Amino acid sequence: MGANTRTGRMMPSYIDDRLIATIVLTAIAAVIPLFVSEYVRTLIQRCLLWIPPTFGVYIIYSLLRQVHFAQSIFIGLGSYIAAFLAGKYFVTSELLILLPLSLIVSIGVAYVLGIFIMRRTGFYFAIMGIAVTMAFWSLVYKMRQITGGSDGISDIKNPSLFGIQLGDQGLYYVSLVVSLGLILLMRRILHSPFSLQLRAISGDLQKAESIGIPVNGMRRLAFIVAGANAGVAGVLLAFSYNYVGPTTFAWEFGAHFVQAAIIGGVNYFVGPIVGAFVFVGLEFLVSTWFPNLWEVVIGVIVAVIVVTVGEEGVTGIVKDLFGRTLKRANLEERTYSDGK
Amino acid sequence: MFSMGLRYILNALPVVSYVILLSFSYSFLLYICGRVSLTFAGIYLVGAYATVSLSIALMGNSLSFAGFMGILLLASLLGAAMLVASYLCFERFLKTDVHRMVATSSLLLVFRGLVKVVWGTTPVTYSAPFLELGVSEIAGNIVPNYYLFMLGLALLLMLALAYFLNRTSWGMRFRASSLDGDRTMAQACGVNQNLVTLMTFAISGVLAGLAGGLYAPIAGAAYGSEANALLLAALSVIIGGVGSIGGAVLAAFIVGIVRAVAAIKMPVLELAVPFIIASVTLMLRPFGIWGKEFRY
Numbered sequence: 001m002g003a004n005t006r007t008g009r010m011m012p013s014y015i016d017d018r019l020i021a022t023i024v025l026t027a028i029a030a031v032i033p034l035f036v037s038e039y040v041r042t043l044i045q046r047c048l049l050w051i052p053p054t055f056g057v058y059i060i061y062s063l064l065r066q067v068h069f070a071q072s073i074f075i076g077l078g079s080y081i082a083a084f085l086a087g088k089y090f091v092t093s094e095l096l097i098l099l100p101l102s103l104i105v106s107i108g109v110a111y112v113l114g115i116f117i118m119r120r121t122g123f124y125f126a127i128m129g130i131a132v133t134m135a136f137w138s139l140v141y142k143m144r145q146i147t148g149g150s151d152g153i154s155d156i157k158n159p160s161l162f163g164i165q166l167g168d169q170g171l172y173y174v175s176l177v178v179s180l181g182l183i184l185l186m187r188r189i190l191h192s193p194f195s196l197q198l199r200a201i202s203g204d205l206q207k208a209e210s211i212g213i214p215v216n217g218m219r220r221l222a223f224i225v226a227g228a229n230a231g232v233a234g235v236l237l238a239f240s241y242n243y244v245g246p247t248t249f250a251w252e253f254g255a256h257f258v259q260a261a262i263i264g265g266v267n268y269f270v271g272p273i274v275g276a277f278v279f280v281g282l283e284f285l286v287s288t289w290f291p292n293l294w295e296v297v298i299g300v301i302v303a304v305i306v307v308t309v310g311e312e313g314v315t316g317i318v319k320d321l322f323g324r325t326l327k328r329a330n331l332e333e334r335t336y337s338d339g340k
Numbered sequence: 341m342f343s344m345g346l347r348y349i350l351n352a353l354p355v356v357s358y359v360i361l362l363s364f365s366y367s368f369l370l371y372i373c374g375r376v377s378l379t380f381a382g383i384y385l386v387g388a389y390a391t392v393s394l395s396i397a398l399m400g401n402s403l404s405f406a407g408f409m410g411i412l413l414l415a416s417l418l419g420a421a422m423l424v425a426s427y428l429c430f431e432r433f434l435k436t437d438v439h440r441m442v443a444t445s446s447l448l449l450v451f452r453g454l455v456k457v458v459w460g461t462t463p464v465t466y467s468a469p470f471l472e473l474g475v476s477e478i479a480g481n482i483v484p485n486y487y488l489f490m491l492g493l494a495l496l497l498m499l500a501l502a503y504f505l506n507r508t509s510w511g512m513r514f515r516a517s518s519l520d521g522d523r524t525m526a527q528a529c530g531v532n533q534n535l536v537t538l539m540t541f542a543i544s545g546v547l548a549g550l551a552g553g554l555y556a557p558i559a560g561a562a563y564g565s566e567a568n569a570l571l572l573a574a575l576s577v578i579i580g581g582v583g584s585i586g587g588a589v590l591a592a593f594i595v596g597i598v599r600a601v602a603a604i605k606m607p608v609l610e611l612a613v614p615f616i617i618a619s620v621t622l623m624l625r626p627f628g629i630w631g632k633e634f635r636y
Contacts, residue, residue: 061438065438066438067438067441067442067445069445116615116619116622119619119622119623119626120622120626122376122437123370123376123437123441124578124622126376126441126445127574127575127577127578128578128615128618128619128622130570130571130574131571131574131575131611131614131615131618132615134567134568134571134611134615135609135611135612135615137611138608138609138610138611138612139608139609139611139612142607142608142610143608250567251567251570251571252449252452252567255445255446255449258442258445259442259446259449262442292453292456292457293453293457294453295449295450295452295453295456296449296450296453296454296457298446298449299446299447299449299450299453300446300450302442302443302446303430303443303446303447303450306434306439306442306443306446307430307433307434307439307443310439
């Protein structure tokens, strides 16, 4: 298969503009810590770690048309696993143990919670999600002996990988690799029969049931995928913030991922990535000048985006503005078409 | 044993009363307009802060109970004005439920942020009305009169709303436009839908603002208490059923009392218990104890 028919250039078909864009962006992310200050590097690392949980929200939103406020549970679980094992009761700081452990715990908790939360859709799901985050919050807040209560756990040492102690820069590259790996995994998932089944469920429940899709099981599986993403990111976020407190479980923290996904635009696969960067960047910029106002500013922005462009988000706006340039890059990979 | 149970119930009364008002504020909007809106928790927070600030500014240490009632009225009117304004400027442009949930949760964060800017994060208290009313004794338990006043006011308002909905001609128009009735048909029969929606938002705002104002003398106005309020009220709607006044009262009693017992016996599970009750309710009766089957 010689020529790539879409671009009309003589290239093998597996090389297209999207792949080139991915490689270029990854290369930029890989070399940028060599040129910027430590502070900016931490900020970019945080953006990278915000991507997987935002993808969780994105999957539930774009495939199932539900709002997933409960992402903070899994971030919190991952963070507290890291804080307990690598900080308070120092057992191990080996990432090869922490990350799979957090993954398993997140999947287990998501499986159990999915039975209760995913029972009904619409506002029932959203409210039950908020309720679960608050239940976890009060649990962590009140178990003062174990979790440190509202003081949380600080003083978390940097992790090690293959027995080698990682520096701050090493942590950055681990975050980059993990978040890139999860993005590629999500891309694979979105092009799988699983995603088609979820879309069928959100399109027409009765039809989906009658052609034999296990509706409840599939919904729960989507919830598990979203939670696993957040759980993995939670471990690295704990090392990045160097502090874990009950606010990790607070419902507004979960709502921030919904806001990030909406800002990025849930119609596009790049939406969560754009959203995570825009959200964390905005939070940083606004809170530099007006420390108390960043929630207000971001809330207003999200509200305006929902009213004006709906699911298109910043990605859609940029695409409209620079459509001709981006058309060649073909970034507009639609994952949801509004049937109603 | 009985007196212990009675003590728990009496201690739970303030939470029960404010949850009755707040959960009906939410479910009324959902029932009549079919609109999900989380803004009510923001109104609750603003109502609490407004009551405390106004009381301190206007009355200081010299409390008159009539003055406090006036301030409560102001707080509920402020809540109504804010909810109606948020509907007119913003919420009426939201077309689907998913949009409404995302946008109103952002709006709630905006309210929260504004409260943080105006009042800061330190809780403010004004407990004079609570102390002024004194205590009375019920079956050997000492109970502040303010608790009984709160419950009485909440139940009275619920009765008034039930009368309004079921016995007046305007109430009939509301029911015709609700999830029980048919909005388009009601419009065709000459019921002004814009007016019904506006009035629904206003009533919902009154209830939310009043809930905040009433509870403020006991717990104070605290930044962050809106999450608790949102949780308890919304779970009560899930437990009691959408649009049912009896369900709102019943669910508020269940949630409030069980939470009060849990707060003393197992403080760790204080907020997990309402969630567990809601989960069990969804399994046994998916539309709530008192609810009817709607499209939600």
